Amino acid sequence: MPDPVRGSDPAGPARGAPEAGRASGTIVSAGRVLTPARSFTPGWLHIIGEEIVEVAAGIPPRSADVALPDLTLVPGFVDAHVHGGGGASFMDGTAEAVRTVTEAHLVHGTTSMTASLVTDTPDRLASLVRMLADHVEEGALVGTHLEGPWLSPAHRGAHDPALLSDPTPERVEALIEAGRGTVRMATLAPELPSGPSAVRRLTQAGILAAVGHTDATYAEARAALDAGAIVGTHLFNAMRGVHHREPGPVIALLEDPDAYVELIADGIHLHPAVLAHAARAKPHMVVLVTDAMAAAAAPDGTYMLGPMEVRVEDRVARLTSTGAIAGSTLTLARAVRYAVQVAGLPLEDVVRAATQTPATMLGLGRVGQLRPGHRADVVALDAGLEVRHVIRAGRWVDRSAADPSWRPDRHTSSLP
The missing domain is CATH 2.30.40.10 (Urease, subunit C, domain 1)
Incomplete structure (x- = not known):
């Protein structure tokens, strides 16, 4: 690639x-x-x-x-998990949508991002992956992230339950081929039939296998990590919770020295004490992500997340059908502020979690x-x-769209 x-x-x-x-x-x-x-x-x-x-x-x-x-x-911030922004979504499947999303986050400091896709039909996902591959090859994106359809029905979150499926070899291979080497990460529930073999195949193809939207036990999560899984998708959210007799995937991911863990620092997905605890448990393996949908850097209202309708009120995105949290309206800039000012984490650690660590995780050699x-x-x-x-x-970058008072000479004593 x-x-x-x-x-x-x-x-x-x-x-x-x-x-x-x-x-x-x-x-x-x-x-x-x-x-x-x-x-x-x-x-x-x-x-x-x-x-x-x-x-x-x-x-x-x-x-x-x-x-x-x-x-x-x-x-510049590196967002490894973003679905949309500025009123558009990568699921829209157009060059205009890609441009809208990347520009919406760019003015807030995100200079590299992956395009995350939600569950849809196999043909629709393959078409989107092929379209996004063009934008990765052009440099607008650093890769594609498949968040679905290989997810647990018990922890589906904002994914259409009718479209969830098992990661059979044929389905995995079809999306690998559609990506032409541009798929960077795939989230799956490893307890599903063919889950362990899918982890091995993704890893063999150079794709980060991520444990997420899962009802895996501790043992099943450990087996996935041993098979090559290396990321926990939005840790704590949409996965089996911690129990003193069944630790589940959270403990397996936190204790594994090689596993990266995504955290959504918006005050909605995680309590600040939980965010701080996870960040301090493995400060060099934490990746701040937005999981942003179309309403990021856009007004409240009604939006689509794939085939699912989402209502956004007071910056909180929820499915209109079930009330489940449906991504976030974050920018990484706001996540950085929250992690420092509310969760009390050191700025140096937070900046690393929004820049160097995700760049390293994604295999990007010249950013972060x-x-x-x-x-x-x-x-x-x-x-x-x-x-x-x-x-x-x-x-x-012209920031006037995000800050009407922006001027290139603001805060500067001289300009070229």
Whole structure:
């Protein structure tokens, strides 16, 4: 598969903002630069074209082209689990929907994302996977995530029960082939018939097998991990709960040193104490995700999540038919703020969970860190952790759609 992080910018050229990649490059200084492996206070980075060429502490060797003394620079956010945003969904199956979703999250700092699909018919899913493969190969997305149809009816969440199925070899192979190497992750309930063999086949194909929407016992979850599963899809949500005589999949995933665990930090899916406990249990394996549906960065109202109708009120998305939580209306920027300001987690750990760790999990070699040789994806946060500036692939992103007061010279003392 072509390297997805070297493709075109889904937002196109930024309007009214400085071009970070001119011939001599651009030096951006800030009150703090979080790599996130190291913290420089103050610090600076040098961008040439799409690439970061230097990152260091202190004062830059020449006057900064853009000075942000009151802001913190962090890597662009990497969302490994997102269904939609800006009023559109990847299930819409159009190039316009892909552009709408990626742009809606980009202005909030998400510079890399996978396209998550929900349960549908085999033919419909294969068609969507083929369509999204084009956008992965073009660089707008970093991969596709299949969340369904191989899920437990007992923990189906916002998935149509009539369309759930077992991960038979034929069904698994059909979606692998449709993806042309662009499917990054597949969530399944490993206790289903053919579940363990599906985990092995997905792993063999280079696809992350994720345990989720599952009624697996502790032993069944452990067997899936031993077979190659390596991710827990939105830990705690849509899975068998913890019991002192039957620990279930949550404990199996938390105790496995090689398993990544997704957490949705919106105050709806998880109590802040549960979020903090899981994050502290394995700080280098936690991945903040949004599980965002179409209403992310969009008004409340009625939306579709695949074939299921969803009503969003006060930013909470629920199926109109059952009242089940149906994804979130999060952006990763808001998840970062919640994890720090409400759950009380250290900023360094939270930034890593929204950048470096998901990039590592997804096998993305040039995003998720501010370091030489990486793509110039940068987010500037203020003291309240609100996003003020975004750079993707060396280009400043026009944030006026998200913040009407946005100006490229805001918080800057000089511009190129």
